[in-house]
Amino acid sequence: MREANAPVFRRAVIALSGGSIDNTIVRLALEVSRQSHCEIVGVHVVELDWTQPLDADVAERSEEAQRVLDAAEGLVEAAHGRMESVLVQARDVGAAIVDEAAARNADLLILGLPYRTRFGGDFAIGRAVPYALKNAPCAVWVVREPMGEEPQ
Amino acid sequence: MFVIVVGGGKVGYFLARELIGSGHEVALMERDRLRASQITEEIGSIVIAHDGCEGKYLGQAGANRADIVAAVTGDDEDNLVICQMAKHHFDVPRTIARVNNPKNESLFKHLGVDEIVSPTRMILGSIEADIPVHELLHLAVLGGGELELIEAQLRAGSPATGQLAGALELPDGCSIFAIIREERALSVRSDTELREGDKIIGIGRTECEGELHKILLGEDAANFE
Numbered sequence: 001m002r003e004a005n006a007p008v009f010r011r012a013v014i015a016l017s018g019g020s021i022d023n024t025i026v027r028l029a030l031e032v033s034r035q036s037h038c039e040i041v042g043v044h045v046v047e048l049d050w051t052q053p054l055d056a057d058v059a060e061r062s063e064e065a066q067r068v069l070d071a072a073e074g075l076v077e078a079a080h081g082r083m084e085s086v087l088v089q090a091r092d093v094g095a096a097i098v099d100e101a102a103a104r105n106a107d108l109l110i111l112g113l114p115y116r117t118r119f120g121g122d123f124a125i126g127r128a129v130p131y132a133l134k135n136a137p138c139a140v141w142v143v144r145e146p147m148g149e150e151p152q
Numbered sequence: 153m154f155v156i157v158v159g160g161g162k163v164g165y166f167l168a169r170e171l172i173g174s175g176h177e178v179a180l181m182e183r184d185r186l187r188a189s190q191i192t193e194e195i196g197s198i199v200i201a202h203d204g205c206e207g208k209y210l211g212q213a214g215a216n217r218a219d220i221v222a223a224v225t226g227d228d229e230d231n232l233v234i235c236q237m238a239k240h241h242f243d244v245p246r247t248i249a250r251v252n253n254p255k256n257e258s259l260f261k262h263l264g265v266d267e268i269v270s271p272t273r274m275i276l277g278s279i280e281a282d283i284p285v286h287e288l289l290h291l292a293v294l295g296g297g298e299l300e301l302i303e304a305q306l307r308a309g310s311p312a313t314g315q316l317a318g319a320l321e322l323p324d325g326c327s328i329f330a331i332i333r334e335e336r337a338l339s340v341r342s343d344t345e346l347r348e349g350d351k352i353i354g355i356g357r358t359e360c361e362g363e364l365h366k367i368l369l370g371e372d373a374a375n376f377e
Contacts, residue, residue, distance in 0.1 A: 091197050
């Protein structure tokens with residue numbers, strides 16, 4: 001049953017990076033789906049440098065990408081949920097995720113953000129999250145890892 | 153086609169935008185990070201914020217698979233270096249350089265740049281076309297800079313005035329092929345009589361410009377050499 005005042009979404013895109021934060025955002029998406037019966041689309045972006053064309057066969061990297069999607073699908077299945085998995089090759093992760101969310105008419109985009117610091121200790125937010133916050137046409141939820149979970 | 157545009161000034165920006173609009177894959181290199189970020193905001197993530205003069209970064213931009221490298225920075229030396237590196241280090245099939253100083257055109261040609269574009273010469277040609285000077289006007293550079301399309305307007309005292317086109321002893325590799333007379337274009341035959349006021353359109357090797365000038369317009373006006 002839907003909680004009172006809970007936002008209702010039809011389609012949520014989740015950006016899967018392959019990090020430990022993926023577990024959290026998948027569970028969050030499942031919770032949203034349970035409450036508002038929205039579809040979940042899991043997107044993993046393989047970033048290609050300019051030395052390769054966008055349609056290059058990056059089989060080796062795609063195996064790693066498949067592992068990322070499989071892990072997310074495993075969580076969804078265990079929770080008896082459903083998720084469509086999408087693998088995208090792009091030059092820029094942020095732009096690719098936002099484009100995918102827009103193309104699929106998603107009304108929610110969920111991104112995970114590892115807690116990382118630059119040399120000197122300043123928090124590093126990366127490029128994808130600011131890009132999504134600025135450019136995504138839908139609602140954007142960012143889930144940041146707790147401090148201190150940065151791999152040593 | 154995959155095109156690398158080096159230089160994110162006005163020329164590079166609009167060139168990249170037009171190419172993307174035509175469905176080409178484009179990577180734009182701009183060393184100024186602020187400018188690079190502005191362009192990214194406007195046309196998307198096609199910008200590499202590095203100096204295209206450095207081989208390492210040109211390689212990162214995908215020069216190994218580029219069909220064309222267009223160097224359009226405001227600096228002739230940079231454009232030359234970029235094109236040479238693209239051509240000789242990455243085997244890019246076609247290099248295009250913007251040449252700001254027309255005096256550098258022949259140097260670019262000799263050093264293997266496939267195509268040169270000189271905005272200065274283009275504007276000069278346009279200005280010359282609008283001013284009734286009695287010189288050879290440069291309408292276009294052809295054949296990668298070796299040939300020029302020229303226009304000469306005959307005066308009453310010009311050596312070619314009153315002569316038959318076939319009687320002109322044009323330098324080797326030069327020819328005249330059209331006349332603009334009273335706003336009409338006429339093709340030139342050997343028995344075509346050249347008249348005062350005719351605009352002669354011809355094509356010739358760049359180094360023959362002086363001789364062509366002498367034959368069509370006379371010695372006096374050829375002092376430009």
